[in-house]
Amino acid sequence: MPQFRSFSVAYATLAAALIAIAGNAFAQSYPAHPIRIVVPFTPAGATDLAARVLADRMAPLLGQPVVIDNKPGAASAIGMALVANSQPDGYTLGFAGAGTYSVLPAVRTLSFDMQKDLAPLALVARIPLVIVVPASSPYRNLADLAAAARKRSDGMPYYTYGPGSSPQLVGAMLAREGKFKVMAVPYKGSSEATLALMRGDVEMGVDTVAALAAYIRAGKMRPLAITGSRRTPFLADVPTVAEAGFPGTTWDGYLAASAPAGTSPAIRARLTEAMLEIMKRPDVRAAYENQSLEPVAVGPDEFGRQMAQEINQFRQLSLELGLRLD
Numbered sequence: 310m311p312q313f314r315s316f317s318v319a320y321a322t323l324a325a326a327l328i329a330i331a332g333n334a335f336a337q338s339y340p341a342h343p344i345r346i347v348v349p350f351t352p353a354g355a356t357d358l359a360a361r362v363l364a365d366r367m368a369p370l371l372g373q374p375v376v377i378d379n380k381p382g383a384a385s386a387i388g389m390a391l392v393a394n395s396q397p398d399g400y401t402l403g404f405a406g407a408g409t410y411s412v413l414p415a416v417r418t419l420s421f422d423m424q425k426d427l428a429p430l431a432l433v434a435r436i437p438l439v440i441v442v443p444a445s446s447p448y449r450n451l452a453d454l455a456a457a458a459r460k461r462s463d464g465m466p467y468y469t470y471g472p473g474s475s476p477q478l479v480g481a482m483l484a485r486e487g488k489f490k491v492m493a494v495p496y497k498g499s500s501e502a503t504l505a506l507m508r509g510d511v512e513m514g515v516d517t518v519a520a521l522a523a524y525i526r527a528g529k530m531r532p533l534a535i536t537g538s539r540r541t542p543f544l545a546d547v548p549t550v551a552e553a554g555f556p557g558t559t560w561d562g563y564l565a566a567s568a569p570a571g572t573s574p575a576i577r578a579r580l581t582e583a584m585l586e587i588m589k590r591p592d593v594r595a596a597y598e599n600q601s602l603e604p605v606a607v608g609p610d611e612f613g614r615q616m617a618q619e620i621n622q623f624r625q626l627s628l629e630l631g632l633r634l635d
Contacts, residue, residue: 339399339576339579340371340372340373340399340400341373342373342400343373343374343375343376343400344367344371344373344374344375344376344399344400344401344402345375345376345377345378345400345401345402346360346363346364346375346376346377346378346402346403346404346566347378347379347380347388347389347391347392347401347402347403347404348360348377348378348379348380348388348404348405349379349380349381349382349385349386349387349388349389349403349405349409350379350381350385350388350405350470350498350499351379351381351497351498351499351500351501352379353500354498354499354500354520355436355499355517355519355520355564355600355601355602356404356405356406356564357377357379358519358600359404359433359434359519359564359597359600359602360377360404361377362593362596362597362600363404363433363566363584363587363588363593364376364377366587366590366593367583367584367587370583370586370587371579371583381497381498382497383471383473384408384409384413384417384470384471384472384473384474384477385405385408385409385413385470385474386413386417386419386420386473388403388405389403389405389409389413389419389421389423389427390419390420390421392427392567392568392569393421393422393423393426393427393569393570394421394426394569395569396569397568397569397570397571397572397573398572398576399568399572399573399576399577399579399580401568401569402430402566402567402568402580403427403566403567403568404564404565404566404567405564405565405567406436406475406517406562406563406564406565407436407475407560407561407562407563407619408470408474408475408476408478408562410423410565410567410616410619410620411615411616411619411620411623412473412474412475412478412619412623413473413474414620414624415619415620415621415622415623415624415626415627416472416473416477416478416623416624416627416632416633417472417473417633423616423620424613424616424617424620425570426569426570427567427568427569427570428567428568428569428570428572428577428609429565429567429609429610429612429613429616430565430566430567430568430577430580430581430584430609430612431565431566431580431581431584431585431588431606431607431608431609431612432563432564432565432605432607432608432611432612432615433564433565433566433584433588433597433604433605433606433607434563434564434597434602434603434604434605435537435561435562435563435602435603435605436517436518436519436562436563436564436602436603437517437518437535437536437537437541437561437562437603438475438476438479438515438516438517438518438535438536438537438560438562439515439516439517439518439521439525439532439533439534439535439536439544439547440479440483440513440514440515440532440533440534440536440550441506441513441514441515441516441521441524441525441530441531441532441533442454442506442512442513442514442530442531442533443506443507443509443512443529443530443531444528444529444530444531445509446512446531448531448533449531450533450534450553451483451487451533451534451550451553451554451555452553452554454487454513454533455483455487455488455489458484458487458489458490458491459487459488459489461489461490462490463490463492464489464490464491464492465484465489465490465491465492465512465513466491466492466494466510466511466512466513467480467491467492467493467494467511467512467513467514467515468493468494468495468496468502468505468506468511468513468514468515468516469493469494469495469496469502469515470495470496470497470498470499470502471495471496471497472493472495473632474495475515475560475562476502476514476515476516477493477632478560478623478626478627478632479515479536479558479560480493480513480515481493481630481632482557482558482560482626482630483515483550483555483558485557485629485630486555486557486558487555491513494510494511499516499517499520502514502516503516503520503521503524503530506530507524507529507530514530515536517562517601518535518541518543518544518601519600519601519602522543522544522601525544532544532547533547533553534547534548534549534550534552534553534555534558535547535548535549535550536549536550536558536559536560536561536562537549537559537560537561537562538551538559538561541601541603542603543598543601563605563615564602565607565612566580566584568580577609581608581609584606585606585608588604588605588606589606
């Protein structure tokens with residue numbers, strides 16, 4: 310019996326070693342053809358632009374083209390389901406923000422599990438959100454907006470990217486803290502939503518600084534507060550929600566890349582290494598900062614921990630706010 314057990318252990322060890330060797334050999338030949346990065350939003354938004362900067366630098370580093378595939382819809386659930394259900398071979402990756410990784414699974418029942426079916430690769434940018442109104446709006450600050458909204462029975466209309474999107478959550482958080490009602494109006498993406506705000510179709514918007522900075526600087530929108538825990542250098546004069554008297558609406562966004570969960574550790578490690586190396590380059594950091602993104606180089610462990618913590622946090626919050634969609 311001891312001899313049989315010894316043989317079994319030796320066989321298992323040998324099998325594990327052979328699998329590791331095969332995996333490493335496959336990783337060494339990777340990539341053999343173009344890599345696709347799925348962005349679950351429309352082109353020209355902050356997430357799309359950040360992904361393209363990264364993809365352009367990954368291509369020469371990995372020796373194969375890296376193409377962007379925009380798959381918007383269902384508050385990014387469509388695109389990320391595509392990634393989660395793809396072959397775990399390193400040729401289909403996902404690139405999205407905190408609204409996708411942290412908010413979506415907290416408020417919706419998805420066709421996949423964000424934590425079990427996707428593997429974190431790298432977190433590459435911090436992306437603060439800003440609460441805005443049209444330039445013609447009478448509201449000069451959050452206190453003005455909240456005071457006016459409390460007098461309305463129909464709810465203040467504001468734009469979102471659909472049920473389960475980060476603008477919806479932040480708007481609901483603000484309404485809860487300010488003790489007023491809001492009415493979420495869904496749009497397909499940032500470009501549609503910002504036009505609706507400037508037309509006056511909605512009275513308030515919640516979006517990334519990257520998406521709205523140009524409109525703010527052009528005087529077409531008025532920023533009321535940053536949702537982050539600290540002010541952003543891109544709108545240094547705009548207070549945080551905490552400074553504006555709404556600390557319970559604080560939330561720091563991010564942008565990050567992921568792969569299907571079954572992707573081999575060796576391939577995931579190679580992709581992570583490439584992304585983190587790229588994010589340390591001065592030209593890449595400058596390109597991100599030009600888009601009002603705060604570049605960082607955070608590995609998969611820290612990214613995964615943050616995502617798990619926020620999913621739990623927002624799941625509880627969504628239950629309290631009645632935002633669960635199932």
